[in-house]
Amino acid sequence: QAVITQSHCLLSAVVSGKQQVVAEILPGQSVWLNGVLKVQNSTQFGQGVAMLAPNCHVGAALGKSNAMPEEHTPMQGYLVTKDNVRLYADSRRDSAVVAELKPHLRYPFVAAQDGWYKVRFGGKTLFIAVPDVEKDRGIAVLTYHHLLKNAENHYFRQTSTTTSVTAFEQQMALLKQQGYRTISLYDIENYLDGSAHFSDKLISITFDDGLESV
Known part of the structure; x- marks a missing residue:
């Protein structure tokens, strides 16, 4: 079912395991709802869905907006929103603004050309101007091997695979101070195949070899 919004309409979705507002559809814009996606009061958001606010x-x-949505288009990568990001109906700044994405999101794009990214939103193909977003560079995975207190480290001070407990604590504190959240390798898998929504400041921490110190 295609519907047209009569007021500002907020969308929410689970992002990095937390329910939050992810977008806002502007008044007078049409999107596809649950008749296609079969999820009550939802619309397409990235490769998943987002829920419309109850109000x-x-x-x-x-007319034309009731045409069947396009088939699924494989994503080519993610964009990162640092501020509110406008989704345009066409690849022109003077075209209608259908919706806005909220800051600190990763959002999949399906093509890039002539200064614009094509994205899928609400069962439609919309456009984001290249200067309005950053290209996602991926989620860093930190790998640690051997953790030792300095007093215990009699043999491995010069090895690159050994980290002092003090250094490890300082690195974790810095990541927290910078606003990073940790995610699991299962989350990384979902990130790679686009089956879940993720925020921008994420990191995964792994320990190799299963040493006794860990």
Whole structure:
């Protein structure tokens, strides 16, 4: 079912394991709802869905906007939103703004050309201007091997695979101070195949070899 929003309409989704507001559909813009996605009061968001706020006012859309949505298009990568990001109906700044993405999100794009990214949103192909976002460079995975207190480290001070407990604590404190959250390798798998939504400042921490010190 295609509907047209009659007021500002907030969308929420689970992002990095936490429910939050992820986008806002502007008044007078049409999106596809649960008739296609079969999830009550939801619309397409990235490769998943986002829920419409209970106070969203919508009405049936007529004419061209009721055409069937395009088939699934494979994503080519993610974009990172640092601020509110406009989704345009066409690859022109003077075209209608359909919705805005909220800051600190990773959002998949399906193509890039002539200064614009094509994305899928609400069952439609929309456009984001290249200067408005950053290209996602991936999620860093830190690998540690051997953790030792300095007083215990009699043999491995010069080895690159050994980290002092003090240094490890300082590195973890710095990541927390900078606003990073840790995610599991299962989350990394979902990130790679686009099956879940993720925020921008994420990191995964692993320990190799299963040494007794760990």
